[in-house]
Amino acid sequence: MIHAYTAESIRSIEQVSLDRDGQATLMRRAAAAVAEQVLVALPGPLPGRRVVVLVGPGNNGGDALLAGALLRRRGLAVTAVLTAPDRTHAVALAEFRRRAGRVLAADSRGVAGLISGADAIVDGLVGLSARPPLRSPMDALVTAANESAAVRVAVDLPSGVDPATGTVDGPVFAADVTVTFGAVKTGLLVTDAAGQLICDPIGMDPADAPGVGVDAVALTEGDLDRWLPGPGTTDDKYSGGLVGIVAGSPGYPGAAVLCTGGAVRTRPGMVRYAGAQGGAVLARWPEVVASETPDGAGRVQAWVVGPGLGTDDRAMELLRFVLGEDVPVLVDADALTLLAQHPDLLAGRAGRPTVLTPHEREFARIFPEIDLADRLRAARSAAATSGATVLLKGHRTVVAAPDGTTAVNRSGSSWLASAGSGDVLSGVIGSLLATGLEPWQAAAAGAFLHGRAGERAQAAGLAGASALWDFLGRPAA
Ligand SMILES: NC(=O)C1=CN([C@@H]2O[C@H](COP(=O)(O)OP(=O)(O)OC[C@H]3O[C@@H](n4cnc5c(N)ncnc54)[C@H](O)[C@@H]3O)[C@@H](O)[C@H]2O)[C@@H](O)CC1
Ligand SMILES: Nc1ncnc2c1ncn2[C@@H]1O[C@H](COP(=O)(O)OP(=O)(O)O)[C@@H](O)[C@H]1O
Numbered sequence: 227m228i229h230a231y232t233a234e235s236i237r238s239i240e241q242v243s244l245d246r247d248g249q250a251t252l253m254r255r256a257a258a259a260v261a262e263q264v265l266v267a268l269p270g271p272l273p274g275r276r277v278v279v280l281v282g283p284g285n286n287g288g289d290a291l292l293a294g295a296l297l298r299r300r301g302l303a304v305t306a307v308l309t310a311p312d313r314t315h316a317v318a319l320a321e322f323r324r325r326a327g328r329v330l331a332a333d334s335r336g337v338a339g340l341i342s343g344a345d346a347i348v349d350g351l352v353g354l355s356a357r358p359p360l361r362s363p364m365d366a367l368v369t370a371a372n373e374s375a376a377v378r379v380a381v382d383l384p385s386g387v388d389p390a391t392g393t394v395d396g397p398v399f400a401a402d403v404t405v406t407f408g409a410v411k412t413g414l415l416v417t418d419a420a421g422q423l424i425c426d427p428i429g430m431d432p433a434d435a436p437g438v439g440v441d442a443v444a445l446t447e448g449d450l451d452r453w454l455p456g457p458g459t460t461d462d463k464y465s466g467g468l469v470g471i472v473a474g475s476p477g478y479p480g481a482a483v484l485c486t487g488g489a490v491r492t493r494p495g496m497v498r499y500a501g502a503q504g505g506a507v508l509a510r511w512p513e514v515v516a517s518e519t520p521d522g523a524g525r526v527q528a529w530v531v532g533p534g535l536g537t538d539d540r541a542m543e544l545l546r547f548v549l550g551e552d553v554p555v556l557v558d559a560d561a562l563t564l565l566a567q568h569p570d571l572l573a574g575r576a577g578r579p580t581v582l583t584p585h586e587r588e589f590a591r592i593f594p595e596i597d598l599a600d601r602l603r604a605a606r607s608a609a610a611t612s613g614a615t616v617l618l619k620g621h622r623t624v625v626a627a628p629d630g631t632t633a634v635n636r637s638g639s640s641w642l643a644s645a646g647s648g649d650v651l652s653g654v655i656g657s658l659l660a661t662g663l664e665p666w667q668a669a670a671a672g673a674f675l676h677g678r679a680g681e682r683a684q685a686a687g688l689a690g691a692s693a694l695w696d697f698l699g700r701p702a703a
């Protein structure tokens with residue numbers, strides 16, 4: 227699991243190391259980590275390869291200059307472009323000059339040509355103190371860097387990204403690799419400008435800083451192994467988790483099949499289907515136990531309600547029944563639209579686990595007063611006001627629990643942006659809820675499995691929501 231921290235917490239963690247090791251040592255370690263990644267990204271003969279280092283007025287620029295000095299020692303041709311020559315980190319600049327690095331001011335002639343002809347560009351414009359949007363001349367340098375064919379390496383975080391929220395306002399350095407120091411900043415989980423994320427401790431340890439807590443997490447493969455061990459010798463179909471699916475309608479039979487398939491392929495204890503599309507569901511998933519209504523379905527440990535359900539009186543009746551049950555309930559798609567019209571339904575579930583899985587348009591319907599510009603804050607605020615765990619879908623899906631626990635999903639592929647892919651997701655999460663995971667764990671693990679299935683389907687050359695089914699299981703070792 228990746229633990230991420232607020233910028234303020236990172237400062238506290240950093241302070242402990244600064245007091246112990248001193249700034250010069252930390253900077254040297256940071257620079258070595260950056261230089262190493264530039265070398266990794268530039269295979270083949272190194273001497274003569276052209277590197278441009280973009281240098282801002284703070285310590286982020288200092289790290290970049292020292293990395294540039296190390297690259298000079300390896301024989302690369304390094305030019306530093308200074309955005310504020312009179313405020314550049316003096317010690318780092320002296321070291322860079324000592325290694326015969328070339329120095330230019332950002333407004334010098336020829337800077338644009340250097341950037342477009344570079345083999346690698348190192349972004350040391352702004353780091354932890356960044357307050358987007360980037361001002362001139364940083365904005366123009368970043369735009370030029372993004373147009374270059376060079377490999378782009380960001381120091382600590384891509385300039386243009388807000389370290390706390392991951393939001394972007396204006397140009398942002400589109401990094402291939404980001405080398406971050408000490409601990410991951412929350413914004414790095416949310417932004418998709420960071421590319422490959424490498425965290426080098428450079429001697430810092432969050433455990434050293436008293437009172438510093440994790441702000442958000444991102445799951446990794448090992449978390450699934452811990453949270454979702456395979457069935458053991460004493461397990462039976464009931465202990466594997468019983469999930470009930472209320473989905474589909476005469477207009478949308480496919481949603482029932484897609485959602486049920488997500489559940490069957492994730493955690494096959496037992497899947498019950500309750501609704502009008504039992505025939506279509508059984509034709510594809512014979513292992514499912516179907517009934518016409520949820521009250522006749524028998525016992526379940528979690529319900530999923532909504533995909534393709536429609537928004538008529540019948541759908542409303544089904545939603546009311548499910549929300550009245552004492553087990554965890556996941557509300558998706560059409561059921562979210564109904565919920566937006568009848569917010570009292572949710573209030574009635576106080577104390578019983580509920581997961582809402584809106585995309586942005588559905589979110590805006592249920593929580594019209596919450597600004598979606600900062601997705602992390604939006605999901606947290608929706609969870610706190612509704613008392614439900616909120617999974618806000620998107621390229622980086624965010625999960626927030628009412629107590630503030632937050633996860634950001636980093637698996638996935640843009641190919642997931644296809645009709646019906648959300649129906650599969652709700653089935654996946656429903657089956658995990660039925661295993662007894664905490665709602666935020668089920669939502670975060672479901673988003674991870676779903677995203678990974680998207681990556682695997684893409685790698686196999688397959689598109690479409692039903693392609694996800696075959697890739698939800700664990701890859702063969
Ligand atoms: N504190 C330390 O000892 C260490 C800091 N490190 C580096 O230092 C960085 C933080 O350094 P600083 O606190 O000096 O600040 P930065 O280097 O992040 O920012 C420098 C200055 O940029 C300006 N700025 C902010 N937003 C801007 C915008 N949108 N447009 C134009 N200018 C903008 C501000 O005046 C800010 O003070 C970290 O990200 C990391 O790279 C590392 O060297 C490790 C040790
Ligand atoms: N650009 C994207 N990159 C990665 N995942 C995406 C992207 N756009 C959407 N997704 C994911 O695809 C799924 C789409 O769900 P949803 O919008 O409910 O579609 P539908 O209702 O058609 O099933 C969500 O899991 C979402 O996070």
Ligand SMILES: [K+]
Pocket residue numbers: 286349350351352353380381382383384385
């Ligand atoms: K940077």
